[in-house]
Amino acid sequence: MLKLFNDLTRKKETFKVQEQVVKIYSCGPTVYDYCHIGNLRAFSFDDLLVRYLKYKGYNVIHVRNLTDVEDKIIKALNNNPDRNLKDYTKYYIDAFFEDCKKMRLTDSSYYPRATEYIDKIVDFIYELIRKGFAYKVHDGSVYFSLSKFKEYGKLSQLDKRDLKQGASGRISTDEYSKEELNDFVLWKAYTPKDGKVFWETKLGKGRPGWHIECSVMSISLLGSTIDIHSGGEDLIFPHHENEIAQSEAFSSKPFVRFWLHSKHLLINGQRMAKSLGNFYTIRDLEKQNYNPLALKLLFLSCNYKNQLNFTFDSLNVMQKNLNDINQLLGQLTNYFSENQFNEEKHDAVQKKSEDIIKKVKIALDDNLNSPLALTHLYDYISFANSLISSGEISKKIAELILDYFKDLDSIFGLFTFQEKISGDLEAKLWQRYNARKTKDFATSDALRKEFDSLGIVIGDIPNGFTATRKI
Numbered sequence: 168m169l170k171l172f173n174d175l176t177r178k179k180e181t182f183k184v185q186e187q188v189v190k191i192y193s194c195g196p197t198v199y200d201y202c203h204i205g206n207l208r209a210f211s212f213d214d215l216l217v218r219y220l221k222y223k224g225y226n227v228i229h230v231r232n233l234t235d236v237e238d239k240i241i242k243a244l245n246n247n248p249d250r251n252l253k254d255y256t257k258y259y260i261d262a263f264f265e266d267c268k269k270m271r272l273t274d275s276s277y278y279p280r281a282t283e284y285i286d287k288i289v290d291f292i293y294e295l296i297r298k299g300f301a302y303k304v305h306d307g308s309v310y311f312s313l314s315k316f317k318e319y320g321k322l323s324q325l326d327k328r329d330l331k332q333g334a335s336g337r338i339s340t341d342e343y344s345k346e347e348l349n350d351f352v353l354w355k356a357y358t359p360k361d362g363k364v365f366w367e368t369k370l371g372k373g374r375p376g377w378h379i380e381c382s383v384m385s386i387s388l389l390g391s392t393i394d395i396h397s398g399g400e401d402l403i404f405p406h407h408e409n410e411i412a413q414s415e416a417f418s419s420k421p422f423v424r425f426w427l428h429s430k431h432l433l434i435n436g437q438r439m440a441k442s443l444g445n446f447y448t449i450r451d452l453e454k455q456n457y458n459p460l461a462l463k464l465l466f467l468s469c470n471y472k473n474q475l476n477f478t479f480d481s482l483n484v485m486q487k488n489l490n491d492i493n494q495l496l497g498q499l500t501n502y503f504s505e506n507q508f509n510e511e512k513h514d515a516v517q518k519k520s521e522d523i524i525k526k527v528k529i530a531l532d533d534n535l536n537s538p539l540a541l542t543h544l545y546d547y548i549s550f551a552n553s554l555i556s557s558g559e560i561s562k563k564i565a566e567l568i569l570d571y572f573k574d575l576d577s578i579f580g581l582f583t584f585q586e587k588i589s590g591d592l593e594a595k596l597w598q599r600y601n602a603r604k605t606k607d608f609a610t611s612d613a614l615r616k617e618f619d620s621l622g623i624v625i626g627d628i629p630n631g632f633t634a635t636r637k638i
């Protein structure tokens with residue numbers, strides 16, 4: 168039974184839904200720059216969550232929004248006056264999807280963009296004004312009134328005292344700290360610094376605030392109440408606190424059942440910041456020949472609720488581990504043996520494999536304990552390695568083990584599988600094997616070299632051989 172730590176109740180709770188449908192909303196990137204690896208840690212956690220729920224048989228509806236109008240984007244546009252909003256954000260949206268592909272992040276059901284929801288956002292704000300939760304000020308901007316929403320602060324555990332202190336003022340920026348707690352902006356009336364970014368609406372000329380965008384997209388696509396809302400811990404305040412206030416004021420229903428937040432990523436013990444020169448993107452890592460999936464393995468090796476300290480030493484270890492796993496998968500795919508099928512051996516391997524899968528599930532059922540799940544995966548890898556090097560299994564059993572790895576990969580989305588070698592190429596591999604067996608080393612060496620030039624590495628094992636493509 169799956170248990171998840173709910174940040175709203177600060178308890179590990181059993182996760183249950185009706186009719187096996189899970190509705191999830193995850194805050195997506197603000198598309199003013201490339202995603203940094205801290206963003207990708209949060210997105211990789213969403214990936215594990217969605218993959219595992221699907222693995223458990225749930226029908227998952229996952230929404231990941233794209234914030235394509237927000238203060239940081241306006242600022243970036245001001246620095247690039249020849250660009251327009253749509254083209255500017257499209258570039259980073261495309262880059263985001265490339266990153267997702269490289270990290271094998273499972274596709275979301277919807278990727279709504281804030282700019283496509285302007286009419287709905289305006290209607291939503293009107294409803295908040297009508298219900299008395301929002302008010303318009305002299306410049307035409309609209310603010311959410313904290314004092315009207317009695318439960319404000321329940322997610323971030325705001326002190327009631329803090330609430331009173333700030334209740335007199337207003338804050339018009341999208342991001343702010345708890346010290347600046349104030350009525351927050353829903354609709355920003357146009358100012359010259361917005362340049363070409365504005366919409367003429369019944370609320371007047373302007374643009375939406377960041378927080379309202381997520382409430383509107385979530386409710387529009389998933390309804391008033393969703394099962395899980397996820398994001399990085401930096402979003403708890405004010406973003407998610409404000410999402411709750413807007414959504415619950417609008418619908419009078421609970422907005423989210425489970426709030427899940429992943430911890431920050433540190434870089435060499437420091438917070439990541441452009442000013443500190445430790446701001447990394449996937450592109451930076453690729454330039455240094457790292458496989459983006461090694462980064463994903465690094466993320467999985469730490470519980471999402473714990474702080475992860477990124478270092479290149481740890482990434483090197485993960486890259487090596489991943490290469491070793493992929494090498495093993497290549498060997499299992501192209502495992503050739505004279506051994507006949509042995510039912511007893513088959514049953515023993517199946518039993519061990521089922522046992523590993525069971526342990527992985529127990530680990531993940533416990534609030535997605537991925538580091539523990541990985542220790543079982545590594546256990547399975549050494550088990551498979553020893554079976555290959557001893558050459559004691561038949562091809563059929565190697566295929567059985569490979570199927571279990573494919574099953575595990577549907578949870579982790581990490582591995583690279585190789586193509587099967589068959590036909591003439593396979594016949595030639597056997598030719599080399601037989602030449603070696605009859606001590607015709609001239610032929611076997613010549614054929615080995617030929618395979619080497621094709622990028623295929625042959626490994627000799629008792630009663631057979633493996634053939635893997637170079638990684």
Ligand SMILES: [Zn+2]
Binds near residue numbers: 193
């Ligand atoms: Zn959001």
